[in-house]
Amino acid sequence: MKEIIWHGRGGQGAFTAARLLGEAYSLRENTFVLAFPSFGPERRGAPIRAFTKLDTKPIGNRSEIAKADYSIFLDDTLFSEQALDELKPDGKILLNTKAKIDNERVITIDGDSIAEKYLGLPITNTILLGALAAVSRIITLDDLTEAVKQSMPPRLHEKNLAAVRAAYEEAGK
């Protein structure tokens, strides 16, 4: 099973990302997914977590993910070294930041600049999904493209798909 934890602040779209990832994975046959937010106060700016579990057999465990394959931060003010504790031995952190982090388990991407350029908004959830597709074998860019088309309103397709592709190329460098 692949387990992904999403960290964001209310309004940044962490749960939407968790759900989109699940939807992208579910496009393949014989796949099973659970995607859910942390169940706590939901308000703009408050830290929230969301979870995606992906497997090729039914998933019974609905509890929150304790150790992740990827822990993804949409907002670097939520990140600290303690985040490494919630990773599996081979797990990695994918962090949206302009800073350079000297740790081989932390992959950084300047998602805010991509968001600024393609969306004109500081919303990086689809951008981090594009980055995830580049650095992992969890989903492909094609699956992601299809999931964005299926689940986002048509007016958001063009911008988001351009942002996803830009992030995919940036993270794949």
Add this chain to the structure above:
Amino acid sequence: MAREFLSGNEAFAYGVRLARPHVISAYPITPQTIVVEKLSEFVEDGSLKSEFIHVESEHSALSCAMGASSVGARAFTATSSQGLLYMAECLPYAAGGRFPIVMMNANRSTALPWNIYGDQRDSLSQLDSGWIQAYAENAQEALDLALMSFYIAEHQKVSTPFMANLDGFVLTHTYEVVDVPTQEQADEFLPPFKTENKMSLSNPKNLGFSAGPDTNTFFKYKEHTGLLHVREVVAEAESKFESIFGRHYTGLTESYKTEDADDILITLGSISGLVRETVDKLREQGEKVGLFRIRYMRPFPNAEIAKAVKNAKAVGVLEKDISFGNEGTVYTNVNSALQKAGISIATSNYIGGLGGKNISPQEIETIFEELKEKRSVVRFLGVEVR
């Protein structure tokens, strides 16, 4: 059949649409809101031909559904927590009137302290209201239960309202892959609602009447036997369901690796998946453990429980409920089933997940570890008072 990525609430709404209710009357409340929103969207876009009535309260929601049912309409409502309690006066009314209304309840904590998250204290507090009570484990079962609930409730031998429970958030708000049947398949499974128990100009009769001391017991006895018929009607419904949709269900309960188990954990609702995975893990380590999932709390599966645990050495009951001053209500019911069957083994009660508290895999393993001690205890998960 179409593969869709849906939340538990959405899956249930899809199931209700397939059942083609004539009337939907509901008042929104977290975490049930999405069901009501989704159904109103279906009515709006024309994919569901149903009268959607926006009522001003849950009390009115069920009153309205009773009115609809009393003229022979298929009626649906949905609620949760405080809404269910506000509706409580109408619950035995609908059951005593034998109106086969279907209601989804999103299991949520009850105030105070205020809390919108999941536990099962709302529905379990209403066990004596005369309603059928079922609990889904996942979104697929939620959709399937939506469709089957009408079949069972409306069956001539039953004619009793049906409360389908989904754990708030953990099930209602979690997205999963769900097979959505076609309308043709659903129509083949679920016949149109027909009843003699209705107001009709061509066949006028008295409904919703008084019954004094001389006849009251008789009506209550009939209400009780109607509920007892649910067992055979569930079997009939699930057999027909499997022949059309290919999915197999196991009646009032589900046994998982209980045959040779020394220690069995009894569960209700969505926590069962985690317990099943824990059973698999412990079995690999040579532990003889099993899971017994209660799918229906009313009628209560006395016989099924006795059969499943008769060779076990200890039984635990894990529930998101506490009857203050006593113990969890599921535990009380389970102990009664064992006592009636002459089974005398250690039984323990684990109260967990109150107000939406996460139950971890480690906690389930600890429960199985404690069951080995063959003691009878009532314990709150996360509260260390020993």
